[in-house]
Amino acid sequence: MFETLSERLNSALGTLTGKGRLSEKDIEGALRQVRMALLEADVDFKVARSFVAKIREEAQGEAVVKSLTPGQTVVKIVQDNLVEILGGESAQLERGETPPSVIMLVGLQGAGKTTAAAKLALHIRREWKQDVMIAACDLQRPAAVEQVVTLGRQIDIPVYNEDVRKSTPIKVAKNALDRAKRDDTRWLILDTAGRLAIDDDLMKELEEVKSAVNPVETFLVVDAMTGQDAVNSGSEFNRRIGLTGMLLTKIDGDARGGAALSMKSVTGLPVKFVGVGERPEQLEAFHPERMAQRILGMGDVTTLIEKAQREIDEDEAKRLEGRLRRNEFDLNDMLDQFRSIRRMGPLSEVFGMIPGLGGMMANRMQNVDEKRMSQVEAIILSMTPQERANPRLLNGSRRRRVANGSGTSPSQVNQLLNQYRQMQKMMKRISGPGGERALQNMMQGMR
Ligand SMILES: Nc1nc2c(ncn2[C@@H]2O[C@H](COP(=O)(O)OP(=O)(O)OP(=O)(O)O)[C@@H](O)[C@H]2O)c(=O)[nH]1
Ligand SMILES: [Mg+2]
Incomplete structure (x- = not known):
């Protein structure tokens, strides 16, 4: 990033x-x-x-x-x-006075509107524990409706849609609003059609949809990789439809960052969210301060902690703690740990948020470590349940079998077992008496 x-x-x-x-x-x-x-x-x-x-x-x-x-x-x-x-203060998502609060997403073709609709729905449900519905207002191509419906099914969010041949975007928006009211759904997100370039028909259609449902937020979804063009289209959309903010997508790609840095100054509109990957959970609220810290290689511990809290289930953490205290930390636990770290995003991103490691170093570690992580998974998965629970069973011939099964070498298997023992030792120190101190020392050692 x-x-x-x-x-x-x-x-x-x-x-x-x-x-x-x-x-x-x-x-x-x-x-x-x-x-x-x-x-x-x-x-x-x-x-x-x-x-x-x-x-x-x-x-x-x-x-x-x-x-x-x-x-x-x-x-x-x-x-x-x-x-x-970058916008000064972090901008919050607005809520309407009477539910449902409508969020309308607009933008050029392929900017990431449909994906963003799913991401926002998931975000709102997770953060606020409120019901969300998506309306499929892109009737340009039949496949568009199909795409939202499928996405909705994946994340278990209802999608309101109508027959593409018989309906219009305005009808869908209005009927979706009625449905949301009737069902007492708190949020309604409108996915709309995109065009390759800004054209009058698109703008008119969007104006009409907007005045039919009176959204509390109208976000321009912008592909961060399009740079200055994105900024220009932003101004145009704002002039025609009136926007309340921006949702910048694909900042995980090789976006040079210019769009993010110019948007607020040029259009006056705050960036409220950023898309950091293709998956529905890869959306982050945009915080100018944290982003500046990341850009300056100072890390972003706040976001890292939030991610960790989200990915690591509290009960799971308690269970793990108990196992550590009883000295039962085994290879299954290690695999779980690795997986929760991986769920936090690409390693380069995770490392980039740790102060001192900075973007540059994190970048270099990326390839090596992604590969290594996959190896760790493969190796542990090639072991029998008994071996995972009791790594001492792994004698020379079993290690060779595991190496063969996972497409690695016996020395790589040994390396993993060493790592496991170190992790076990470290965990014991952290969870034992004086653990807090040990953790602090370790953090200092990292700087
Ligand atoms: N890497 C990455 N890819 C993204 C992100 N957001 C969307 N995409 C990808 O971008 C492509 C287009 O996304 P869509 O959500 O279909 O875009 P759209 O604006 O709805 O497109 P139209 O409906 O055709 O106008 C898809 O392949 C998405 O997976 C993101 O934050 N990061
Ligand atoms: Mg779409």
Whole structure:
């Protein structure tokens, strides 16, 4: 996510942090690199220019001159301004006064609207424990309705739809609203049709749907990879239909980040959510502060903890703790642990949120570790249940069998068993008396 931008900005600012005093030339040099980094990330050039100008002004201020660590102070200035252009405060999802609160999703073809409808539905149900319904208002192609219906079935969210040949988007929207009212459903999400480029017919249709159901939120779904074009289409949609915010998709791809960084400044609309993958659970609320920290390689511990809490079931954690105390942590538990970490997302993303590891390092670890994780799974799955519960059974010939079965080598199996023993030891230390302290020491060791 924003790897190149992150790398560039960090190297620009890195030239400042080591120095005891900063000359004008130092600052100018760094600012030039910052500007280049932004432009290369496809940030709107006016936005980049005013960003750099603001930092220049603040960097000449007293705070920097008097600071014992002027480089750090400049980094802080950059961070604060980054938060500012990303939108400042985190924007919340609005609720209507009387249910259902309607969220309408609009955007160009393939931006990720349909996926986003499912993601938002899941998000709302998980965060607020309220009922959500999706309305299939894209009647452009029969397959579109089919796609939402299937998605809805997968995540167990009702989808309201009508016969494509007989209905219209407005009818579907109105009838869905009636149905939601009758069923006392709190949220209604409208998936609408996209077009390749903005055209008048599309805009008219969307205007009509909007005035028929009066949504509390109208989100433009934007593909982060389209860069400046996305920003331009954003302004146009906003002018015609009136938007309340944006949902930026595919920031897990090689998006250069420019769209995210320019959207708020150019359109005045906050980014409220970001899509970080294809799966329905891969949606995150957008927090400018956390995003700035991630971009500057400072990690994002808050999101990491939230993800961990979401993926690791509380009962499961208690059960594991009990097993640890009784010294029963076995390979099944290890496999569970690995799987819950994997569910948190690609490792590079997880590592990127740990301060100190930063985006760059996380990137390098990505391939190696994804492969290694799959190996760990394969190896453990090639063992018998008895072996998993009691790894001591694994003598030489059994290890060879496991290696064959998992397409690895006996030394890789040994490596895994060593890892298991280390993990077991570490877990014992953490869960035993003085565990908190041990954990703190470990965290310090990581920095
Ligand atoms: N990697 C990644 N892929 C995504 C994300 N959001 C959507 N996609 C993918 O993008 C493609 C298009 O998504 P859709 O949700 O069908 O897009 P749409 O805007 O509904 O498209 P139309 O209905 O044709 O206008 C699909 O292959 C999705 O899996 C995301 O956040 N990350
Ligand atoms: Mg669609």
